[in-house]
Amino acid sequence: MSKAATFQDPMFQDEDKAREALEAVRWPDGPICPHCGNSDQNKIAKVEGKKHSHRPGLYYCNECKGQFTVTVGSVFDRSKVPLTKWWMAAHMMNSGKNGVSAHEIHRALNVTYKTAWFMMHRLREAMVDATPSPMGSNGGNVQADEAYHLNTSPRAKGYIKGQSKRKRAQILALVDEDTGSVRTFHVKGYLTAATIQDILFQNVMRKATLVTDESNLYTEMGREFSDHQTMKHTAMEYVNAMGFTTNNVENFFGVFKRGMRGTYTFCGEQHLQCYLTEFQFRYNNRSGLGISDGERTAIALKGIEGKRLTYRSTH
Secondary structure: OOHHHHOOOHHHHOHHHHHHHHHHHHOOOOOOOOOOOOOOHHHEEEOOOOOOOOOOOOEEEOOOOOEEOOOOOEOOOOOOOOHHHHHHHHHHHHOOOOOOOHHHHHHHHOOOHHHHHHHHHHHHHHOOOOOOOOEOOOOOEEEEEEEEEOOOOOOOOOOOOOOHHHHOEEEEEEEEOOOOEEEEEEEOOOOOHHHHHHHHHHHEOOOOEEEEEOOHHHOOHHHHOOEEEEEOHHHOOOEOOOOOEOHHHHHHHHHHHHHHHHHHOOOOHHHHHHHHHHHHHHHHOOHHHOOOHHHHHHHHHHOOEOOOOOOOOOO
């Protein structure tokens, strides 16, 4: 279905339909009070009246005597942007593997560039997996690889000949072959064996098989896992004699780098983890796993719960 046909859906055109769609995603079993956590539907009432003097979609909790809507206690809290535009922005971000630029959101939704940029960062915050499960829990293979971003070209603003590697942002990615999911980390400072070890021990089960290239960074820690398989990339070996490969994690880096260069062009290092989270989310909910663009968008918006992102620190 084309983008124009998709945006004819009522939730992209009608504010009431957009709110109802968000309520169905956030509260599939009925409203839950974000103030006290009350989920008893007998103690939650929708505020209705012929005069419509209240804001649309308002609920009242008899448990804590508080009022709330579907946006309260979420990344949409206190946003003046209509929900129809939030749905459109979320769908545009999740309908292509390379993402969408804030300038395109700004032009398509008729909002300022500043608003579009901030909307995208709120949506990236919603994509964060707050409770990730251990990788390799079934004793399967977990691929690990590192990559560099920013200042990798002699034309880059911060490039210094002979010191380019030291100035680049360090990224580590892990791919669980059993689940097909990826997990990414922006490592601040220099990437060392100790840093990688901490990340691996916190995210990968010891009974898993670690699959890497021949880098010395993994030699010692590889002994801590059930098995450690390597590929000699310097000898043009991409699948070893046992059939192990790191192609999955390298494919993810390929998609990430193409998106960053072709769609976003540039991002400051302080925002790099946010962009990694975005690409990680789309990869973990890709069409190859049977997830459609609409389903991916709904999954992303399920993550709005309990998160806030503001221009200034909250008090």
